Amino acid sequence: MRAIGDDRPAAWPIRAEGLSVRAGRRLAVDGVDLDLGPGVHGVLGPNGAGKTTLLRALATVTPPAAGTLELTGQPVHAGGDLREIRRRLGYLPQTFGYYRRFTVREFVEYLAWLKELPAHDIPAAAQRAIDQCGLTDRADEKLRTLSGGMIRRVGLAQALVGDPGLLILDEPTSGVDPGNRQELRTLLRGLGRTACVVIATHVIEDVAAACTGLIVLREGRVAFRGTPAELAARAEPGDDGMTSTYERGYAEVLR
Numbered sequence: 001m002r003a004i005g006d007d008r009p010a011a012w013p014i015r016a017e018g019l020s021v022r023a024g025r026r027l028a029v030d031g032v033d034l035d036l037g038p039g040v041h042g043v044l045g046p047n048g049a050g051k052t053t054l055l056r057a058l059a060t061v062t063p064p065a066a067g068t069l070e071l072t073g074q075p076v077h078a079g080g081d082l083r084e085i086r087r088r089l090g091y092l093p094q095t096f097g098y099y100r101r102f103t104v105r106e107f108v109e110y111l112a113w114l115k116e117l118p119a120h121d122i123p124a125a126a127q128r129a130i131d132q133c134g135l136t137d138r139a140d141e142k143l144r145t146l147s148g149g150m151i152r153r154v155g156l157a158q159a160l161v162g163d164p165g166l167l168i169l170d171e172p173t174s175g176v177d178p179g180n181r182q183e184l185r186t187l188l189r190g191l192g193r194t195a196c197v198v199i200a201t202h203v204i205e206d207v208a209a210a211c212t213g214l215i216v217l218r219e220g221r222v223a224f225r226g227t228p229a230e231l232a233a234r235a236e237p238g239d240d241g242m243t244s245t246y247e248r249g250y251a252e253v254l255r
């Protein structure tokens, strides 16, 4: 039952309690609580902190080892029927496989088909995702001819196709040049107005420019939770003129 005055939707896109996730034999995510609605939620942390492992669980690739996870109101557990959740979820993995002979359009349409979009909606949905990711001019080029940064954008386009309410994006701006990064951040901000977008990133400017909320992971546990402004407020005085307040706040919460 919802409390009077509680205007949150009955089913937040992501709810987790005491979520633990294994990577190999190791418990790489250890007792994380999440309650995430629309917005762009950044996941930060040093190499090996558990960001990718957490995102793999949120994308239903790895089942929880302990705790509970609900996505779009439905429980996620090993052996559960995840098709309905997966239809409503877009996922950009840290690295993804693709058929090098496919064109951008063929690849995005293929992913739309895998997500079980109605056949008559697929061409328009793919075109929209291609346009959103700045790939309009490259839509009919083969993937093998594209640069790494372009492939990253194709990965984002396949995640966006069908306008999912839940987007799990592992380092979406990695390898993308500074000019196009700025456009991607604007895109992410726009998506976060209606969708629940989770991004893992090492790029502190992504956080400042796109994120509405953050968690910082350290050794699989949440070391900080708050807004970018709250992270910046943790910065110690003593600006060296080289590092941003976000970076200094980040260093402080990991100290």
Ligand SMILES: Nc1ncnc2c1ncn2[C@@H]1O[C@H](COP(=O)(O)OP(=O)(O)OP(=O)(O)O)[C@@H](O)[C@H]1O
Residues within 6 Å of the ligand: 023, 024, 025, 026, 028, 045, 046, 047, 048, 049, 050, 051, 052, 053, 054
């Ligand atoms: N397949 C695996 N087998 C064993 N250990 C793994 C495996 N994958 C990841 N790990 C370990 O789990 C921990 C978390 O890894 P994860 O990739 O989630 O971290 P991350 O925060 O995404 O790191 P990065 O910033 O380097 O991408 C690390 O200690 C890593 O070595």
